[in-house]
Amino acid sequence: MRLTPVWYQALHTRLAAALDEAGLDAVVLDDPLDVAYVTGFVHFPNERPVVAFVGRTGPVRLLVPDLEREYAADQGAHAELVVYPEFPGATTPFEVLAAHVEAPRWAAYAPSTSVSRVTQLVAAFDGTRWAVSDLVGGARLRKTPEEIELHTEAARIADAMLAAGVELVSNADGELPTEAELAAHVTGFGTRLMYAEHDDVVVVPMLTGGLVYGGANSAQPHRMPGGDRLRRGEPFMLSLGCAVGGRFVESERTFFLGEPTDEQARYYRVVQEAQRVGTEGLRPGTPCQEANRRCLEVIRLAGFGQYLRHRQGHGIGLGFHEPPWVSDGDATILEPGMVLSSEPGIYVPGHAGYRISDTVLVTADGPVRLTAYPRDIEEVTCL
Numbered sequence: 001m002r003l004t005p006v007w008y009q010a011l012h013t014r015l016a017a018a019l020d021e022a023g024l025d026a027v028v029l030d031d032p033l034d035v036a037y038v039t040g041f042v043h044f045p046n047e048r049p050v051v052a053f054v055g056r057t058g059p060v061r062l063l064v065p066d067l068e069r070e071y072a073a074d075q076g077a078h079a080e081l082v083v084y085p086e087f088p089g090a091t092t093p094f095e096v097l098a099a100h101v102e103a104p105r106w107a108a109y110a111p112s113t114s115v116s117r118v119t120q121l122v123a124a125f126d127g128t129r130w131a132v133s134d135l136v137g138g139a140r141l142r143k144t145p146e147e148i149e150l151h152t153e154a155a156r157i158a159d160a161m162l163a164a165g166v167e168l169v170s171n172a173d174g175e176l177p178t179e180a181e182l183a184a185h186v187t188g189f190g191t192r193l194m195y196a197e198h199d200d201v202v203v204v205p206m207l208t209g210g211l212v213y214g215g216a217n218s219a220q221p222h223r224m225p226g227g228d229r230l231r232r233g234e235p236f237m238l239s240l241g242c243a244v245g246g247r248f249v250e251s252e253r254t255f256f257l258g259e260p261t262d263e264q265a266r267y268y269r270v271v272q273e274a275q276r277v278g279t280e281g282l283r284p285g286t287p288c289q290e291a292n293r294r295c296l297e298v299i300r301l302a303g304f305g306q307y308l309r310h311r312q313g314h315g316i317g318l319g320f321h322e323p324p325w326v327s328d329g330d331a332t333i334l335e336p337g338m339v340l341s342s343e344p345g346i347y348v349p350g351h352a353g354y355r356i357s358d359t360v361l362v363t364a365d366g367p368v369r370l371t372a373y374p375r376d377i378e379e380v381t382c383l
Contacts, residue, residue, distance in 0.1 A: 001150070001200050001201055001202050001244055002040065002200055002202060002245055003040065003146055003147070003150075003245060004146075007146050008038075008039075008040060008078035009078075011037075011038065011139075012054070012060055012078075014139065015038070015054050015135070015136065015139065016054070016056050016057070018135050018138075018139065019054070019055070019135065020056055022108075022133060022135060023106060024056075024104075024106050024107060024108050024131070024133065024135075025055060025104035025105055025106050025107055026053060026054060026055040026056070026101075026104040026107040026108075027053075027054050027107065027108045027110070027133060027135055027136065028053055028107060028108070028109045028110075028113075028121060029051065029052040029053075029054065029109075029110055029136055030049055030051045030109075030110070030112075030113055030117060031110055031112045031113075032045045033140075033317075033318040033322070034052065034110060034112075034137070034140075035050055035051070035062070036246055036318055037136065037139075037140055037318055038052045038054060038060060038078075038079070039052050039060060039062050039077045039078050039079040040075060040076065040077055041062060041064075041072050041075050041077040041079070042202060042203065043064075043068060043071070043072075048065040048067075048068075048086075048087040048093070049063065049065075049087065049093045049117065050062070050063065050064050050065070050068065051063040051093070051097060052079060053082075053101055054136075055101065055102070055104065058102070059079065059080045060079040060080065061079055061080050061081075061082050061097065061100060062077050062079035062080070062081055062082065063082045063083075063084065063094075063096070063097045064083055064084075065083070065084060065085075065086065065087060065093070066083050066084065066085050066086070069081065069083050082096060082097055082100045083096075084097075092120050092123075092124060093120075094117075094120045094123070094124035094125075095124045098124040098125050103125055103126075103127060103128055104125070104128050105127075105128065106128070106129050106131070107129070107130055107131075108131045108132060108133035108135065109121060109130065109133075110133070110136065110137065111132055111134055118130070137323065140317055140322070141323065141324065141332075141335070141337075141338055142335055142337035143247075143317065143337050143338070143339055143361075147245075147247055147317075148337070148339070148361060150244045150245035150246070151244070151247045151248075151249055151339055151359065151361070151370055152370055153244045153245075154241075154242050154243060154244035154247060154248060154249040155249045155251065155359055155370035155371045155372070157193055157194060157242050157244065158241050158242050158249050158251035158371060159251050159371055159372055159373045160189070160190070160193060161186045161187075161189055161190040161193075161210075161238075161251070162238055162240055162251055163373070164185065164186055164189040164190075165182055165186040165189075165212075165238050165240070166238075166255065166382055168185050168186075169236075169255075169257070169382050170382045170383065175229065176229050176230040176231065176232070176257070177229065177230060178226070178227050178228060178229050178230075179212045179213050179214060179217070179225035179226050179227070179228055179229075179230070180226060180227055182212045182225070182230070182238075183209070183210070183212040183225040186208075186212070186238065186240055187208050187209045187210075190207075190208030190209075190240070190242050191207055191208045194207065194208065194242065194244070198244075202243070202244070202245050202246045204243045206320075207242060207243060208240075208241075208242040208243075209240070209241070209242075210238065210239045210241050210250070210252075211223070211224065211225065211237070211238075211239040211240075212225040212236070212237070212238055213225060213226075213228075213236065213237055213353075214228065214229075214230040214231065214234055214235070214236035214237070215228075215230075215231055215234040215235070215236070215352055216349075216350050216351060216352060218235060218236065218237045218254070218347075218353035218354075219347040219348055219351060219352055219353045220347070220353070221310060221345065221347060221353065221355070230257060231257065232257045232258050232383060233257060233258050234257055234352060235254050235256055235257070235260075235264060235268075235352045235353075235354065236254070236255055237252070237253070237254050237353060237355060238252065238253055238255065239355070239357065240252065241320060247317060247318065248316050248317065248318070248319065248320050249316060249339075249359040249371060250316065250320060250343070250357055250359055250371075251357065251358065251359065251371035251373055252343060252355060252356065252357030252358075253356060253375065253380055254268060254271070254353070254354045254356065254380065255380045255381070255382050256268075256377070256380060256381045256383075257383050258381070258382075258383045259381065260377065260381065264352070267304070267346060267352075267354045268354050268380075269377065270299055270302040270304060270346065271299070271344060271346055271354045271356055272356060272376075272377070274295050274296065274298035274299050275295070275342055275343070275356045275357075275358070275375070277295055277298050278291060278292070278294065278295025278298075278312045278313070278326075278342045279342040279367050279369065280367065281294045281295060282334060282340055282342060282362055282367040283362065283366055283367060284334055284335055284336055284362060284363075284364060285334065286333070286334045287330075287331050287332065287333055287334070288324050288326045288327065288330040288331070288332045288334065289327065289328050289329060289331055291312060291326055291334070292311050292312040292326045292328060292330075293328070295312040295326075296308060296311075296312060296344060298344075299344060299346055307346035307347050307348050308345075308346060308347075309345065309347045310345065311327035311328070312326040312327070312342060312343065312344050313340050313341035313342045313343050313344075313357070313360075314326060314327075314340065314341055315338065315339065315340055315341075316339050316340060316341055316359055317339060324338065324340070326340055326341075326342070334362050335362065336362055336363050336364045337361075337362065338361075338362040339359060339360070339361055339362075339370070340359070340360050340362065341357050341358070341359060341360070342357065342358050342367075343355055343356065343357030343358075344356075356375050357371075358370070358372075
């Protein structure tokens with residue numbers, strides 16, 4: 001479940017070349033996902049900075065507070081550790097970092113770095129000229145074959161979590177589970193499966209989990225699971241995912257608790273067609289905004305445009321949501337190696353929401369669904 005030292009060495013070489021091309025001596029990264037991408041160190045972010053320093057020459061440095069020193073070593077972080085005692089400290093963490101690296105003439109920080117931390121960087125690296133660069137974010141857009149293997153395994157587990165949720169509901173004797181009970185069941189199932197089948201699990205803040213909601217609650221796209229029980233005759237939604245080796249997927253289906261009504265079936269089939277068209281549109285050379293337009297046009301032409309609440313999808317990698325955005329306003333050209341969600345939905349207030357999501361790999365030959373749970377209406381009818 002972990003990428004090899006050879007993978008990280010190759011990544012560091014590519015980043016050094018990208019720095020040289022950009023005319024930069026170094027880039028400083030404090031986003032926890034950027035840090036994990038460059039060093040393999042996964043942590044729970046808090047006020048204490050954890051920073052990766054990537055230069056054109058020399059080893060990558062990983063700045064950590066002393067209380068995370070052993071954890072970074074246990075994970076085999078692919079960087080030279082620089083440790084500071086505490087935050088804020090008499091000497092700031094960035095001053096400690098500056099004492100362990102050759103001061104760059106030109107350096108950059110990521111767009112996500114806070115104003116407060118930029119101020120500390122400028123003060124610590126006297127004489128360095130700073131710019132903003134998404135150099136590492138750009139590298140993360142296209143996944144390597146090794147990363148795709150991790151996404152593929154995560155997709156298998158996420159699909160199994162859906163099946164476990166359906167099994168619980170289908171076997172319910174009398175009272176159906178609450179949203180929270182169903183969420184706890186599928187989350188626990190996914191975690192147990194991962195530890196049963198893998199020896200070296202990369203622990204991330206949300207290893208397995210997702211959103212679970214039924215009936216009218218599912219018309220609120222990001223509602224958290226609550227104490228409401230699922231009810232026969234209503235749809236319910238499982239929006240699940242997990243991370244293997246720190247690489248995420250999502251697998252999401254709308255299910256029916258009994259034979260769907262004509263109204264329910266019509267909403268569902270329109271979303272299913274939109275998802276088919278949208279997924280087929282995730283091909284190299286296509287702008288993200290164009291794939292999104294084609295996908296959502298299916299819903300608009302069916303007369304349900306007033307029930308749209310969001311774009312077709314988004315990138316997936318070390319985060320559930322990351323660039324590129326399959327949305328109006330994102331002109332990013334799709335390329336092989338990108339991993340994206342395809343998840344159009346319609347949300348009818350007071351009735352229900354209908355959404356189908358797959359994690360899709362863009363390849364030279366077209367889109368490949370990594371998640372494969374059935375999506376035909378007969379296959380998502382539980383009772």
